[in-house]
Amino acid sequence: MEQHSLSIRAHAVALMNQGIPNRVVATQLNVPRGTVGWWRSEDRKARGVAYEQPTDCPRCTSRQFDEVAYAYLLGLYLGDGHIVSKPGQHHLSIFCNATQIGLIAEAERAMRRVMPLPSVSRRHKLGCVEVKSYTKHWCCMFPQHGPGMKHQRKIALEPWQQTITDAHPWEFVRGLIHSDGCRVTNWTTRLVGGERKRYEYPRYFFTNVSADIRRLFTDTLDKLGVEWTHCTRHGNPYNISVARRASVALMDAHVGPKY
Template sequence: MNVPSISPQTALLQVKLAVMYDSGTRDRALALMRQGIPNRVVAHELGVPRGTVGWWRHEDRKRRGEVYERPNDCPKCTNHAFDQQAYAYLLGLYLGDGHIISKPKQHHLSIFCAETWPGLIDEAEAAMRAVMALPSVKRRHKKGCAEVKSYTKHWTCMLPQHGPGKKHDRVIALEPWQQQIVDEFPWEFVRGLVHSDGCRITNWTTKIVAGERRRYEYPRYFFTNKSDDIRRLFTDTLDQLGVAWRQTNAWNISVARRASVALMDAHVGPKY
């Protein structure tokens, strides 16, 4: 009979666990876990470290030939209903200041937000949770910046624009189902783009009035992105909404006409 070999590290761990906990404790833990009780609850009930309970669960699954698949609520994979309005906003954030890491043992969506705008950080996290509630979401604070991260490989399903290299170096095009969501919630998509790669500022100029030069101030929106495709998605959506715009240089889109700024103020507004 062939006996499967185990590594020295595994053998040592098994010896340590056998010394620390009797078989009765392990059996009670396995019985609870097979009823679907989470590891953390089992660990608390039996006074056993959570890592030890996780190891027992792993070894039990291996002995029984059970293949573990992490539960997910990916709308594309499970037909799970999701908040499409939140998705339109999140899509805009991702195209502006987001990226996906997708490696064999590392999967997450990151949205980067300036810490100057705490409301934006909260909205980014809320949008991630509204699209997929099961993945864990965390914030990583750096100097002047917060990275909002949601951990699951299924963000590549929901954001198929993911790919190697920088977004402005590859083609960015929405799939039909994404375009349908953007068409239904265009303002949320514009909000996400402006909140990531845009701003609302106050410009000023001078005019001669009654022979006297006077300072004149007016609000203006800017959107800046190196990707021709992403800028086109932004301007196409503005056209759909009746917002007048112009391109001021290679990367910048400006909205400055009074009626169009009023529309943007009503539906987008400054970051906060």
Template sequence: MTEYSPSVRHDAVMLMRRGVPNREVAELLGVPRGTVGWWRHQDRKQRGEVFTQPTDCPECTGREFDHAAYAYLLGLYLGDGHIISKPKQHHLSIFCADAWPGLIDEAEAAIRTVMALPSVKRRQKNGCAEVKSYTKHWTCMFPQHGPGKKHDRLIALEPWQQQIVDEYTWKFIRGLFHSDGCRITNWTTRMVAGARKRYEYPRYFFTNKSDDIRKLCSDALTAVGVEWTTLARGSDPFNISVARRASIALMDAHVGPKY
């Protein structure tokens, strides 16, 4: 372990007391960030200073936030998102397939728009990117968080969340379909002038094991005038299907395929 002179530590502490971030102090003095962080902790302890992590959580600070971005992020969270909230580990994760780099960028942008202060990183996994934002306050913004899988527990929106969904319904739908949905091309055959011809048509699917989340999706679709049906996977009605031409046109205008 590298030993540093008392003068270097003193200079680092003085810089930090002036509000210089750990990263900048480390770069200025050529000291690892972990060492600088430890010196900051020791200095606070010696002075009896109680550290409170700064936050821009709208629920805790009462600040205004971007409701449109939140509606989209709520849809992503209910689909392919989860929150880890433990004594020493807190983060929101949104999982996005590598095939859709635009969706990965949108997920990160939505997170940063709703809460800009927490750090956001991407972690590459097998076939997907995990977009992670580190703060315990995501449980404030997503009170649906709880132990176990989402389809094994009640998922219901708080009144303030429902108000946002009612105002930005299409953003919410877009988040849901960008997480657990898709736009595909189906095909069938029909007789035309005595000959069988192939006929292709687009269809949107939303697939989720949670009855509550599917209900939130179908209620939102109904609210904006989209006709939908339920399709079963075996005996389980996991799929919401949109196939009517007028409804497809609405979905294309407001949701569109993943990209």
């Protein structure tokens, strides 16, 4: 087993006490990560300090973070995301269609840009991929978390969240569409010169059982000048439709289909 000098150990402990993660210290000093972790543990014992998981949570540390990525991630969370927060298990999960590899990559990228320190992984299931980021501090970033389904409790943005979505409304809408929305091609028929012809047109749908989340979506569309209508499909009143040509063009320019 390789022995390391007391000066290397002291240097490592000093770096860790500055809040630098174990893996960074290990790489910087060319020391095994397990050794660095043991040094940290022994230093805490010597100082009588209880272990506290390091965090780069913007709400807890007042750290500046990528608000554009957050607006998008907020949309994903309100649509197809949930948080598990209980003793020994804390993570944010975003569920993506397994065929939409671009969406999976963007979900990962947004998580890392908002909080780089927590680990991010993928869990493959039948027909979908669960993108997971492990830290209890996602509850700080998404105070909408709570017991039960989202549509069974009130969903409202905190003032700081509203400020972010007001500054980056298209990223918020994009996240909502990429989670619980879609872009489709509809068709109908028209009489042209006495002859009935098929007419196709693009359309966006957003479907969510929560009236609060639908209202967040439509309020943002109103601010952006996007026309929308309620649409009942198969007796389901939970759909928002964007079909006006000018509004679809705006959505295409800033959102586009999932990929």
